[in-house]
Amino acid sequence: MHGTVDGFRYGAVTPAAAYLMACLGGALGLRCIVRSLLNEESWKPGWLALGAASIGCGIWTMHFIAMLGFQVKETGIRYDTGLTLLSLALAIIVVGIGVFIVGYRGSGKITLGVAGVVTGIGVAVMHYLGMAAVEVNGDIRYDPLTVALSVAIAIVAATAALWAAVSIRGFMTSLGASLVMGVAVSGMHYTAMAAVSVHVHDNGNGAWAGDSPTSLLLPMLLGPAVFLLLAGVVVMFDPLLVLGDGEWSRSATSRRTSAAKEANEPVPQHSSAGFAEPVGQARPRQDHYGTAAPQWAPPPGHDW
Template sequence: MEGTVDGFRYGAVTPVAAYLMACLGGALGLRCIVRSLIDEQTWKPGWLALGAASIGCGIWTMHFIAMIGFQVEETRIRYDAGLTVLSLAVAIVVVGIGVFMVGCLGAGKGALTGAGVITGLGVAAMHYVGMAALRLDGSIRYDAFTVGLSILIAIVAATAALWAAVTIRGFLTSLGASTIMGVAVSGMHYTGMAAVSVHLHGTTGASWAGDSPTSLLLPMLLGPVVFLLLAGVVVMFDPLLVLGDGEWSRSGRRPGADSEFKAPATTSPRPRREPYARKQ
């Protein structure tokens, strides 16, 4: 028996909230990447790690906020806690590989392409590991073509977001790139969910005893959401990330270098000549 799948149990609430979280994670992560590129004196591994964790947490929170709205009408669902946590680790680690590629190799065509592919695969890997955590009285099946399309969407959009963020490094441009990243994650998720069909094991409307999906997901979502808020505070209080690189990025100088100048060479005043004494 085929189950009736509904991914919008709460209407537009979960898709909109999920998209906003993906944009937030993408915005923070991409700005951290830019920060590591425009200031050679910064602690690059720290900024890149913060960027990877921000993007990974944004992807993960997007997925599971969207999954709060997912239901199969004929059976109750729950989640395996271990696989749910593993999906978060997969997102951070795989996306981190792509982020460090851009941060260490620069914004060249090869580095951006490789980083975009790996980041897109990280988005997809997180999604399908998260789906593997789903438990219900049935089996989940996927349409292979739609799965492939979802992975392609993730790769193309992630590559475009990285390119926009590191090629045009302005603050507003990075915000625009974060919306592209949000589209990548959300588009991949809902395309992947369109590939899902559920074959029920029984026809009696069996329900799963135990905790509801939200009783597990909501507490687990709290940690990544708090992390994103803290990362936002770090970015907000970094002058270079808030104000943009401006003239400094074009001149290649450190922040505040415009106010540093060499004092003009001072010359000692010419000694005053005493008038010659008149000859007597």
């Protein structure tokens, strides 16, 4: 029997919430990657890892929040916990591969293309691994052409996200890129869900009347959601991201100058020619020709 598949059981609530989580993960990830590129003295691996984990968690939570609205009217739905958590780990790992490639190799066409393909295929595999965790009283089948289209969308979305990560610096441009990334990731998900059809078995329907998907998925969604909240706190209170590169440099210079004054140390000053001149050291007198006049001093042994 052909099952009736519905991906919008709660109307627009789950698509909107899924989109917001994809945007949140994308925005945090982009800002972390920008942070690793703004200051070479920062701990680049840590910021890149935080960015990859943020984007991966955003994609994963987007997927399973959207799956809260998925139902097959003729059968209940269960989720395999192991495969669900494995899909989360896979999302973070494959995004991390792409992020570290562009973080250390730059945004050349070949580098960006390889990283985008690897990350996009990984995101698609994460989606279908998450779908493999879905258990129904029947067989889940996929339309091959629609699956191929969803993979292509994932690759384009991943490539665009990685390009934005190494090319965009400003806060507003990063925010705009994350909104576009949310559209692409959500579009990939619902394109992939359009490929799904379910052939329901005629018997055993009562055995599937167990816990609802909401009670199964919400506890697993709590961990990644808390992680994104903590990542947001780190990004919001990082002074380099709050002030920007130029303001941070000026602020650091001001702090060093204030510290030198408090320690009664000479503070370097710059002339109009750009050369440093020691403070507290008198310049030699100049005569009316502009040349330095010799400084007269009493001969040794005379105390005048």
